[in-house]
Amino acid sequence: MAMAPPSSMPSSPPRGTKRKADQIEAPRRIRALHEDVVNKIAAGEIIVAPVHALKELIENAVDAGSTSLEILVKDGGLKLLQITDNGCGINKDDMAILCERFTTSKLKAFEDLTSIGTYGFRGEALASISHIAHLTVTTKTVDSSCAWKAHYAGGKLAPAKPGQSADPKACAGRQGTQITVEDLFYNVPTRRRAFRSASEEYAKIADQVGRYAVHCKGVAFQCKKHGDAGAGIAVPATATVKDRIRIVHSSAIANELIEFELSNAQYGFKTEGLVSNVNYSGKRTALLLFINHRSVESNAIKRAVEQTYSTFLPKGGKPFVYLSLEIDPARVDVNVHPTKREVNFLNEEEIIELICDDIRTRLGKVDTSRTFMTQSLLSGGKTPSISKAATAPEESDVTATASKRPATAKAGTQRPYENNLIRTDAKSRKITAMLPQAQRASSPSRDHASDGMEYEYTDKESTICRLTTVKELRASVRANMHNELTDIFANHTFVGIVDERKRIAAMQGGVRLFLVDYGMVAAEYFYQLGLTDFGNFGTFRFNPPLSLRELLEIGVAQTKALEAEDLNFDWDEVATTVHAQLMSRREMLAEYFALEISEEGELLTLPLVMKGYMPSLGKLPNFLVRLGPHVDWTDEKGCFQSFLRELASFYVPEALPLAPVEGEAEDEGVAKRLDELHRAIQNKLFPAFKARLVATKALLKGTIEVANLKGLYRVFERC
Structure with a gap:
C-alpha cells in the first residue's frame, strides 16, 4: 500500500502554539485514574520530604500515649527512617488495614472534625508512606504474649521475601511500636533527585524533632544518625520546658x-x-x-x-x-x-x-538591665559612652535600633565609624532649636499642660466584628503593606515639625532622614484604627447637645465660600438632604461608629478614636456635611470604607498658619493651638505610628528621603 509523502501527512502544531480552527481535535474522553496513580498522587501531596513522614510518625506515636521516642536516620531519611515508641501498640487484627487509606481510630463521622483533639485524624500517613517506600511495622500491645511484624507495599500487606506469606509474623519485641521506612521515594525518581544533600534533610528532621521535644512534656526524645555513637538530640522525660530549650x-x-x-x-x-x-x-x-x-x-x-x-x-x-x-x-x-x-x-x-x-x-x-551605646549627632561628641538604663524606658524613648548593643559588650572594644552614628533619643535637640527664636512655632517657656479631658469608663463589653466586608477591608490594608516603609516607621526617631501649614515633619530611620507628610500618614493611621476598633469606639459626649441642622448649615456656608461663585448648585437643599440622610441612618451610625443623634436631631456623641487626642472641632461642620455626598450609602463595604475615610480625615491635625515673623504681634489663640498641635504630634501621633501603623504603598508619596549619612560622607570624601 502506497503511503502519502511526509509533506502531505497532517501534523499537530508544537505545544504552546495556538491552533487554527481546522486543527482543533475532538474533545478527549474523561476517564478515571487508576487506583495506583491516585494513591501515588495523594502520597506526593502529603509526604513531600522525609521530614513530613517523620512528623506524621511522631504525632502517631504521641497519640498512642508514648513517653519515649527513639529516632534513627540514615542519609537524611531517604535510606532509613525509623521511629520506636513505648505506646499502646497496634492490635494484630488491625494490621491488615493499617496502611489502607482513610483508616483511623480517631475519627468516625465528619462532624468529629469540629472537636478533634488528636494529632492525626485522616488515616493517610502510613498509607502514603507505603506507596513510596518500603514500610515495616513491629508492634506489641500490653495484652499480647509476643510482638507482630508485618511488611507493607502499596497500602497492603506484602511478603518479606518472594514466595512467603504476607500475614504478620510473631517475633520478639517490647511494648510499643517500631516503624521502619526504607528507600523513601524509590519509585519517584524525580522527587528523590530533587534533594540536594543528606545533611540538609537531616537538619530539617532535627529541627522538627526539636520542636516536639520542647513541646511534649513528659516525653523523652532521642534522635541520631545511623552509625553515630551519640545522639544528636537527647531530651529526658523529666526535663522542664526551659531545660528542653536549653538542650535543643x-x-x-x-x-x-x-x-x-x-x-x-x-x-x-x-x-x-x-x-x-x-x-x-x-x-x-x-x-x-x-x-x-x-x-x-x-x-x-x-x-x-x-x-x-x-x-x-x-x-x-x-x-x-x-x-x-x-x-x-x-x-x-x-x-x-x-x-x-x-x-x-x-x-x-x-x-x-x-x-x-x-x-x-x-x-x-x-527592660531594666540593658546597656546602650549612645551618640547624638547634634551634641558634638565624637566617642560613644556607655550608660546603664536604671528604669524601664517609655515606648517613645526607646533608642534607635542601630545603636543598641548586648549587655556583655565591653566599653571601648571597637570605635564605630562616624558615618554609622545616629540619633538615639527622641528627646534630643530638635530642628526647631536651630531656628531663630522669633521663628519657632512655640516658645519653650510655655507650660505644657495636660489635654484637660476627663474620661468615664463604662461596663460595655467589646463586640466581635464578624462582618465579611470589614474583614475584607482589613485584608486589603495588609495586602497593600510596604514592608520597608513599615519597618522605617516602626523604628523611627521623631526629629521635629518642619512646616505646620504644609503638615511636614522630619523623622530619622537609621542613618537616613525623611520628610513626612504627617497629614497623609495620620489619615491612613486613623483609617486603620477605625477598622481595628470597628463597632467598639469610645465616645465624645457633648453637654449640652449640639443642633445637627445648625452644624450642617454652618458647614454648607463654609463649603460654599470655598467653591467657585459661578458653580450652578442649589446650596439651600444640601443641609436638608444631608440632615434627612443622617436621621434615617442614625441607628446604624450609633451601633457601628458611636455617632449618636437623638430623635429631635441633636448631635449627642462623636467617636473617640484615640485617647488623649482631640480633633479640631472647627472641622466638625464640614465633616458632617461630607457624610452626605462623600459616603456611599448604597453598598455596605463602600459605606464602611468611605465613612471611615471621612472620619480619619476629620481626625487629621489641622493646618495652622505659620508663626509670625519678627515685629508682628502674636495671636494668643493661634499660639496656644500650635502648642497643643506640637504636643499631640510629638507625644501622641508619632509614637502611635511607631507602635501600630501598617505603612501602605500609597504613603510612599508622602515620605521623601532628604539625607543619608553614609551618602553624605561619600560626597565629602571626594571633596
Missing part, C-alpha cells in the same frame, strides 16, 4: 526567657509559652508555634511578633518565641493543608493583637 537550642537562649501566659474567654483561647527578653537577639526569628498541640506555621503571627520586637531589639535582631495556643476546637479548622502545616481559626486578628500587646507589656516591664 542553647543556654544563651534559655537564660534570657520570660514566661508568657494569657487567656481570653471572649475569643475562647488560652496560650502559654516562653519568649526571649530584650537581652537576646538572633539572626532569624525562631518561632515554635503549636495550636492545639499541633506544630504549625503562621506567617501572620510571625510578622506580628517580629513587629512587636522591632521596638526593643537592634536592627536586624530577631527573637526566640515558643507559643502553645489552645483554642476551642469548634473554632479551629484543622483540615486545610495536606501536611497539616497550617490551620484556620476564628478571630485570628483579634487573638494575634492580644498576644502581641501582652508580649509588648512584658518586655517593657523587664
Whole structure:
C-alpha cells in the first residue's frame, strides 16, 4: 500500500502554539485514574520530604500515649527512617488495614472534625508512606504474649521475601511500636533527585524533632544518625520546658526567657509559652508555634511578633518565641493543608493583637538591665559612652535600633565609624532649636499642660466584628503593606515639625532622614484604627447637645465660600438632604461608629478614636456635611470604607498658619493651638505610628528621603 509523502501527512502544531480552527481535535474522553496513580498522587501531596513522614510518625506515636521516642536516620531519611515508641501498640487484627487509606481510630463521622483533639485524624500517613517506600511495622500491645511484624507495599500487606506469606509474623519485641521506612521515594525518581544533600534533610528532621521535644512534656526524645555513637538530640522525660530549650537550642537562649501566659474567654483561647527578653537577639526569628498541640506555621503571627520586637531589639535582631495556643476546637479548622502545616481559626486578628500587646507589656516591664551605646549627632561628641538604663524606658524613648548593643559588650572594644552614628533619643535637640527664636512655632517657656479631658469608663463589653466586608477591608490594608516603609516607621526617631501649614515633619530611620507628610500618614493611621476598633469606639459626649441642622448649615456656608461663585448648585437643599440622610441612618451610625443623634436631631456623641487626642472641632461642620455626598450609602463595604475615610480625615491635625515673623504681634489663640498641635504630634501621633501603623504603598508619596549619612560622607570624601 502506497503511503502519502511526509509533506502531505497532517501534523499537530508544537505545544504552546495556538491552533487554527481546522486543527482543533475532538474533545478527549474523561476517564478515571487508576487506583495506583491516585494513591501515588495523594502520597506526593502529603509526604513531600522525609521530614513530613517523620512528623506524621511522631504525632502517631504521641497519640498512642508514648513517653519515649527513639529516632534513627540514615542519609537524611531517604535510606532509613525509623521511629520506636513505648505506646499502646497496634492490635494484630488491625494490621491488615493499617496502611489502607482513610483508616483511623480517631475519627468516625465528619462532624468529629469540629472537636478533634488528636494529632492525626485522616488515616493517610502510613498509607502514603507505603506507596513510596518500603514500610515495616513491629508492634506489641500490653495484652499480647509476643510482638507482630508485618511488611507493607502499596497500602497492603506484602511478603518479606518472594514466595512467603504476607500475614504478620510473631517475633520478639517490647511494648510499643517500631516503624521502619526504607528507600523513601524509590519509585519517584524525580522527587528523590530533587534533594540536594543528606545533611540538609537531616537538619530539617532535627529541627522538627526539636520542636516536639520542647513541646511534649513528659516525653523523652532521642534522635541520631545511623552509625553515630551519640545522639544528636537527647531530651529526658523529666526535663522542664526551659531545660528542653536549653538542650535543643542553647543556654544563651534559655537564660534570657520570660514566661508568657494569657487567656481570653471572649475569643475562647488560652496560650502559654516562653519568649526571649530584650537581652537576646538572633539572626532569624525562631518561632515554635503549636495550636492545639499541633506544630504549625503562621506567617501572620510571625510578622506580628517580629513587629512587636522591632521596638526593643537592634536592627536586624530577631527573637526566640515558643507559643502553645489552645483554642476551642469548634473554632479551629484543622483540615486545610495536606501536611497539616497550617490551620484556620476564628478571630485570628483579634487573638494575634492580644498576644502581641501582652508580649509588648512584658518586655517593657523587664527592660531594666540593658546597656546602650549612645551618640547624638547634634551634641558634638565624637566617642560613644556607655550608660546603664536604671528604669524601664517609655515606648517613645526607646533608642534607635542601630545603636543598641548586648549587655556583655565591653566599653571601648571597637570605635564605630562616624558615618554609622545616629540619633538615639527622641528627646534630643530638635530642628526647631536651630531656628531663630522669633521663628519657632512655640516658645519653650510655655507650660505644657495636660489635654484637660476627663474620661468615664463604662461596663460595655467589646463586640466581635464578624462582618465579611470589614474583614475584607482589613485584608486589603495588609495586602497593600510596604514592608520597608513599615519597618522605617516602626523604628523611627521623631526629629521635629518642619512646616505646620504644609503638615511636614522630619523623622530619622537609621542613618537616613525623611520628610513626612504627617497629614497623609495620620489619615491612613486613623483609617486603620477605625477598622481595628470597628463597632467598639469610645465616645465624645457633648453637654449640652449640639443642633445637627445648625452644624450642617454652618458647614454648607463654609463649603460654599470655598467653591467657585459661578458653580450652578442649589446650596439651600444640601443641609436638608444631608440632615434627612443622617436621621434615617442614625441607628446604624450609633451601633457601628458611636455617632449618636437623638430623635429631635441633636448631635449627642462623636467617636473617640484615640485617647488623649482631640480633633479640631472647627472641622466638625464640614465633616458632617461630607457624610452626605462623600459616603456611599448604597453598598455596605463602600459605606464602611468611605465613612471611615471621612472620619480619619476629620481626625487629621489641622493646618495652622505659620508663626509670625519678627515685629508682628502674636495671636494668643493661634499660639496656644500650635502648642497643643506640637504636643499631640510629638507625644501622641508619632509614637502611635511607631507602635501600630501598617505603612501602605500609597504613603510612599508622602515620605521623601532628604539625607543619608553614609551618602553624605561619600560626597565629602571626594571633596
